[in-house]
Amino acid sequence: MAHAPQSNFENPVVNWIDQRLPIFTMMNKEYGSFPTPRNFNYFWNFGALAMFVLVTMIVSGIFLAMHYTNNTAMAFDSVERIMRDVNWGWMIRYIHANGASMFFIVVYIHIFRGIYYGSYKAPRELIWIFGVIILLLMMGTAFMGYVLPWGQMSFWGATVITNLFSAIPVVGESIVTLLWGGFSVDNPTLNRFFALHYLLPFVLLAVVVLHVAALHIAGSNNPLGIEPKGPQDTLPFHPYYTTKDIFGLTIFLIFFASFVFFAPNMLGHPDNYIPADPLVTPAHIVPEWYFLPFYAILRSITFSIGLPFTDVVLIDAKLGGVLAMFGSIAILFVLPWLDNSPVRSARFRPIFRWWVLLCLVPSFFMLGYAGGKPAEQPYVLIGQLGTVMYFAFFLLLPIIGRIEKPLPLPASIANPVLGGNAATAK
Incomplete structure (x- = not known):
């Protein structure tokens, strides 16, 4: 007969659960006592910030999906209804819209840190490759999300970007037709993009789990770029780096909130507050x-x-x-x-x-x-x-x-x- 593993948590409920499903022991091993280099600087905050923004985007996106209508005749008006009639809808939408920009800001800085300190070198190549896949998934998700408000820049941005695939020899036109669901950007296109925009963040989350798992196997790089040679070179992740991450998160939330509450449309394009019109081309089509x-x-x-x-x-x-x-x-x-x-x-x-x-x-x-x-x-x-x-x-x-x-x-x-x-x- 198998014996339950021994747990030493003070909370009796946590202890009881952990003896039957040692999830708390695993969390403590990976995020509590996990040894990390003792010389991390604040560039190492941005991985945790990216995870925070991803969760924020998924949660806010689920609430927005409850009120959004993925139909070309009603999509623009449904977004305006979210802004005007849904309780706290304006804040949820501004968090989601500006959260996309915040996500790319922290990820671009995260990538810069990886390049500057050589975090892509052996034995961390797979961590880096997962990171590039995350970037690609972010781009696809963000592009499809930008189309959903069905404003002028949404419609024409989708038209221009999807048309790029027509340049691919032989199969290009077929790819464009598949993306459009017809012969122009229309209701089938919006339905496809809405479905994929809802799905891809969960795929992205799965790749993030692989990214973090690979990181915990190979260990973190550090500003010196040398491997720890003993206990004197490391610190437990908690409380040292959890405290540092919380401080970085506080500063980031102030920055994030300044856009949400004081400049919510600063990073967007004003033409996207005009309903999509296939007969009127904007003077200058630009992506986010x-x-x-x-x-x-x-x-x-x-x-x-x-x-x-x-x-x-x-x-x-x-x-x-x-x-x-x-x-x-x-x-x-x-x-x-x-x-x-x-x-x-x-x-x-x-x-x-x-x-x-x-x-x-x-x-x-x-x-x-x-x-x-x-x-x-x-x-x-x-x-x-x-x-x-x-x-x-x-x-x-x-x-x-x-x-x-x-x-x-x-x-x-x-x-x-x-x-x-x-x-x-x-």
């Missing part, structure tokens, strides 16, 4: 701000590629833009193998550090700026320069890894944290 860098990459390919001295076109400008846009995400998957340096953290990589700060970061902001402007000069040129800088950052990493001479690494995490000598790690 968090897609602007990738939209700029799409528009930066203004030339076709063909066989020299012939009129044969191999890749036209439209297909080239689509390939460049998807390539800007796909290249993140192979980043762990592009960067061949044995050192993780940019703190000890003098060339790589400046390569990140003077190439990758400016390219992202240049592309974001150009993506929000009309497709005319000088914005196209700025977008093209940003695109070259973005891809150059990744493609030149193998060369940087070979020519760079890293600085000496500390012997352990505890040495610089506790003021010890920075002997070289072996």
Whole structure:
């Protein structure tokens, strides 16, 4: 006869449950006594913040779905009813709409931290790959959610973005027809996007669970980029980092609330308060701000590629833009193998550090700026320069890894944290 596992929780109810289903023991192991490097800085808050925003988006989205009508004749009015007639509907919608922006802000900073401190390097490649999949799912979910209010920018944004798939040879037109559910963006399209927008966050949550599980197997990276060498290099996650996360969450909630209550429409587009009209094209069609860098990459390919001295076109400008846009995400998957340096953290990589700060970061902001402007000069040129800088950052990493001479690494995490000598790690 099997014996119930022993539990030592003070609460008798918790103790009784844990003896029969040791969920509290598991939680304590993974989030209580779990050893973490003792030198985390505030960049390590953003993973927890992303989880908080994801849960907030799922909960607020469920409440919005209770009142939303996924029909082209009623979708716009149902959103206005949520804003005006549903108790606290205006706040739930503003939390959800601005929460999408907050989600991308914390995830973009989280990705920057991963790149700067080399968190994609062995043995954490799979953690990084799960993170890129999360980014893709976020983009798909956010795009479909932006269509649901059925305003002018929703309708025309859906028309432009879905039409991009028509550039794919042979199967492109079939993909567009499948996405539309017909021969134009209409009611079947809205139904598809609503269903997928409701489903994908739960798929995203499942991938986040895999992301965190892989993290707890490989262990967390840290600002020094070296592995803990003993108990002196680690701290239990609770109470040290739970306290730090709560402080970071408090600051973030102040920032989040300032948009929800004082500038709820600042990050949106005013044209989306006009009902969708297939007969009136907006003067300037733009996606949400968090897609602007990738939209700029799409528009930066203004030339076709063909066989020299012939009129044969191999890749036209439209297909080239689509390939460049998807390539800007796909290249993140192979980043762990592009960067061949044995050192993780940019703190000890003098060339790589400046390569990140003077190439990758400016390219992202240049592309974001150009993506929000009309497709005319000088914005196209700025977008093209940003695109070259973005891809150059990744493609030149193998060369940087070979020519760079890293600085000496500390012997352990505890040495610089506790003021010890920075002997070289072996």
